[in-house]
Amino acid sequence: MNSSIISKEEILKAFEFRHATKEFDASRKIAEEDMAFILETARLSPSSFGFEPWHFIVVQNKELREALKPVAWGAPLKLDTASHFVLGLSMNASMTKWDAPYISTMLHEVKKFPEEVVNGYLTFYREFQERDFALDTDKKLFDWASKQTYIALGNMMTSAALIGIDSCPIEGFNQEKAEALLREKFGVDTDKYGLSYMVAFGYRKAEPPHAKSRRNKKDLITWL
Ligand SMILES: Cc1cc2nc3c(=O)[nH]c(=O)nc-3n(C[C@H](O)[C@H](O)[C@H](O)COP(=O)(O)O)c2cc1C
Numbered sequence: 001m002n003s004s005i006i007s008k009e010e011i012l013k014a015f016e017f018r019h020a021t022k023e024f025d026a027s028r029k030i031a032e033e034d035m036a037f038i039l040e041t042a043r044l045s046p047s048s049f050g051f052e053p054w055h056f057i058v059v060q061n062k063e064l065r066e067a068l069k070p071v072a073w074g075a076p077l078k079l080d081t082a083s084h085f086v087l088g089l090s091m092n093a094s095m096t097k098w099d100a101p102y103i104s105t106m107l108h109e110v111k112k113f114p115e116e117v118v119n120g121y122l123t124f125y126r127e128f129q130e131r132d133f134a135l136d137t138d139k140k141l142f143d144w145a146s147k148q149t150y151i152a153l154g155n156m157m158t159s160a161a162l163i164g165i166d167s168c169p170i171e172g173f174n175q176e177k178a179e180a181l182l183r184e185k186f187g188v189d190t191d192k193y194g195l196s197y198m199v200a201f202g203y204r205k206a207e208p209p210h211a212k213s214r215r216n217k218k219d220l221i222t223w224l
Pocket of ligand 1 (some may be wrong): 018019020022064073074168169170171172173197212
């Protein structure tokens with residue numbers, strides 16, 4: 001079955017509706033099932049080799065939201081007003097390097113590959129990391145995992161917009177200080193995970209102050 005259940009116009013309307021919401025209406029809460037839907041679109045997102053190198057923390061605890069403010073200059077108003085506030089974590093090298101135990105667990109227990117397939121997959125994955133993409137430092141491996149986690153970010157924001165929910169992606173934080181805080185107060189094992197982004201969800205307090213500005217198609221798309 002391949003019949004469209006939503007029109008292109010409706011989808012583009014959602015893309016126009018979505019904007020980086022600076023302040024939310026603090027009195028409005030996202031329904032549990034709507035938030036579950038948004039998070040499900042993160043879970044179903046594609047990732048390189050299918051390794052899902054991410055984790056999402058939904059921060060609803062008021063004290064923990066307060067604790068984030070000093071390390072996240074781009075977030076205070078959103079931390080105060082967003083219905084839901086999510087941290088997008090990505091796996092560090094200890095999790096995603098070709099010989100990491102997590103990779104083996106994914107292949108055996110999630111993908112349920114037979115042993116001979118696992119071995120072939122690992123050889124291929126090792127060559128990709130070491131030769132094709134030269135992921136030869138911990139930082140490069142983290143950034144590569146981050147790229148996957150940003151796909152989930154895009155999907156969450158788009159799916160939220162499609163059901164009339166606003167969002168704001170946030171990179172306005174100090175990564176080192178934020179990760180120290182996550183280690184101390186949020187129970188995050190920072191040997192395994194780093195912080196890629198934050199994203200706030202809720203309902204806008206006011207209409208956006210500016211119309212959307214974007215470059216022209218001809219300046220960013222080349223057809224050959
Ligand atoms: C990865 C990423 C990080 C961002 N970080 C912040 C942020 O820290 N604070 C903020 O207010 N907006 C942030 N933005 C929002 C952008 O400024 C915004 O998306 C851009 O100006 C385009 O506007 P629009 O999203 O309203 O169409 C971020 C956007 C992205 C994609």
